[in-house]
Amino acid sequence: MPLQLPMNAQATDPASLERHFGGGEGLLPLWIAEPYLDLAPAVVAALQERADIGWYGYEVRPESAIGEFWKWTSIRHDWTGAGLATIVSPSVGTSIGVLIDQLTEPGDGVILQPPVFTDFKSLITAAKRTVVRNPLELTDDGYRMNLDDLAKKAADPTTRALILCSPHNPVGRVWTVEELEAVVAICARHDVFVIADEIHGDLTLPPATFVPFAEVAKGTGVSWAALHGPIKTFGLAGVCDTLVVTDDDRVAKLFETRSSQLHLTRNNVFGIAAFEAAYRSGASWLDDMLELVQANQALLDAELPDGIEVAHLEGTYLAWLDFRSLRMDARELASWLAESARLGLSPGHWFGREGAGFARMTIAAPPEQIEDAIARLQNAVATLKR
Numbered sequence: 022m023p024l025q026l027p028m029n030a031q032a033t034d035p036a037s038l039e040r041h042f043g044g045g046e047g048l049l050p051l052w053i054a055e056p057y058l059d060l061a062p063a064v065v066a067a068l069q070e071r072a073d074i075g076w077y078g079y080e081v082r083p084e085s086a087i088g089e090f091w092k093w094t095s096i097r098h099d100w101t102g103a104g105l106a107t108i109v110s111p112s113v114g115t116s117i118g119v120l121i122d123q124l125t126e127p128g129d130g131v132i133l134q135p136p137v138f139t140d141f142k143s144l145i146t147a148a149k150r151t152v153v154r155n156p157l158e159l160t161d162d163g164y165r166m167n168l169d170d171l172a173k174k175a176a177d178p179t180t181r182a183l184i185l186c187s188p189h190n191p192v193g194r195v196w197t198v199e200e201l202e203a204v205v206a207i208c209a210r211h212d213v214f215v216i217a218d219e220i221h222g223d224l225t226l227p228p229a230t231f232v233p234f235a236e237v238a239k240g241t242g243v244s245w246a247a248l249h250g251p252i253k254t255f256g257l258a259g260v261c262d263t264l265v266v267t268d269d270d271r272v273a274k275l276f277e278t279r280s281s282q283l284h285l286t287r288n289n290v291f292g293i294a295a296f297e298a299a300y301r302s303g304a305s306w307l308d309d310m311l312e313l314v315q316a317n318q319a320l321l322d323a324e325l326p327d328g329i330e331v332a333h334l335e336g337t338y339l340a341w342l343d344f345r346s347l348r349m350d351a352r353e354l355a356s357w358l359a360e361s362a363r364l365g366l367s368p369g370h371w372f373g374r375e376g377a378g379f380a381r382m383t384i385a386a387p388p389e390q391i392e393d394a395i396a397r398l399q400n401a402v403a404t405l406k407r
C-alpha cells in the first residue's frame with residue numbers, strides 16, 4: 022500500500038488476513054473502515070508536539086475540547102447543540118454498551134436495520150438482550166427503511182431501543198429529514214429509545230446533507246442519545262475519545278454514573294491533543310478527502326466490470342458493491358474475492374444475511390489503489406467467463 026501501515030494495523034495484520042482471507046501475500050486490503058491516506062497534518066503535528074513534551078501522566082481534559090466539537094458542528098452541520106448534554110466516552114461501542122445496559126433489561130429487544138455495522142449485533146447479544154431485525158429494503162431507488170415493519174417491531178412492549186446507523190454503514194445512505202421524522206414518530210409513540218450512531222455524520226457527500234437526530238427529535242418527546250467523535254472522520258480510532266450527546270438529563274446522569282463507576286473517563290494524553298486539533302484545524306483536509314472519495318466512487322461507477330454494480334453513495338467512505346448477478350452464494354463470493362481477485366473486502370454477509378451477494382470496500386484511499394482494485398475485479402470476472 023502506498024501508505025505505510027504499521028505491521029499490526031488491523032487492516033494488514035498477518036493473523037487477521039490469514040483468518041479472513043487465507044493470507045496477506047499479494048492481497049490488497051481495503052476492508053477496515055478507516056482512511057488509507059496521510060492524515061490531517063494539523064493532527065499529526067499536534068500528536069508529535071505532545072509526544073515531544075516527554076511527560077504522559079494524568080491530565081485534565083480541557084473544557085475547550087467540547088467547545089471545539091460544537092464549533093465544528095455549527096459550521097459544518099448548522100447544529101449548535103444548545104441545551105444538550107455532551108459526555109466523553111472511550112468509543113462508540115462503549116457508549117452503545119453502556120446505554121443498552123442502563124436503559125434496557127436482559128431479554129428486552131433492541132432493533133437493528135441490517136445489513137448493518139457488525140458490532141451492533143454482538144453488543145446486543147453480549148448484553149443478553151434480543152436482536153430485533155428491521156431489515157432495510159433494496160428498491161430501484163436504493164436502500165429504504167421498512168417503516169411499516171419498524172412500527173410493528175416497535176409496538177412490541179419488550180422492544181426498548183433502536184440502534185439507528187445514520188449515515189448508514191455499509192449501504193451509504195444519509196437519511197433524509199422525512200425518513201428521520203418517521204423514525205421519531207414511531208419511536209416516540211412506542212417509547213423506544215433511539216441510539217443514533219452518527220459517527221459517519223461528517224462523511225456526508227454533497228449534495229446529501231447530514232441531519233442530526235437531535236434536530237428532528239426536538240419537541241417530539243422521543244428519547245434518544247447520539248454518538249459522535251473524530252475517530253472515523255480523521256482516522257483516529259486508535260487514539261481518540263468519542264462523545265455521547267443527549268437532551269435527557271436522566272440519560273446523561275445514568276451514563277456519567279456508570280462511566281465513573283467503571284473509570285471510563287480515564288484520559289489519554291494523545292487523544293486529548295488529537296481531538297482538539299482535528300476539530301480546530303482539520304476542515305480543509307476533510308474537504309479534500311471527501312472530494313477524493315467522490316472521485317473514487319466515480320471511478321467505480323465508470324470502470325467496474327459487467328456483473329458488478331456499486332450502490333449510490335450519499336455518505337461514508339465505504340463503497341457497497343453488488344455482485345449478485347455473478348450468482349455466487351455468500352461463501353463462494355467471499356472466497357472468490359480473496360482467492361481469485363486477491364482483494365481484502367468485507368463480505369456483505371458479515372453485516373447480516375441481507376448483505377449476501379455484496380461486499381464493502383473502503384475508498385478513502387489513493388486513486389491508484391482503487392484502480393488496482395478495479396483491475397483485480399476485471400481480471401477475476403474475465404477468468405470466470407473463460
Ligand SMILES: Cc1ncc(COP(=O)(O)O)c(C=O)c1O
Pocket residue numbers: 054111112113114115138186190218220221252258263
Ligand atoms: C457505524 C459505526 N459505529 C461504530 C464504529 C466503531 O466505533 P468504535 O471503534 O469507537 O467502537 C464503526 C466502525 O467502523 C462504525 O462504522
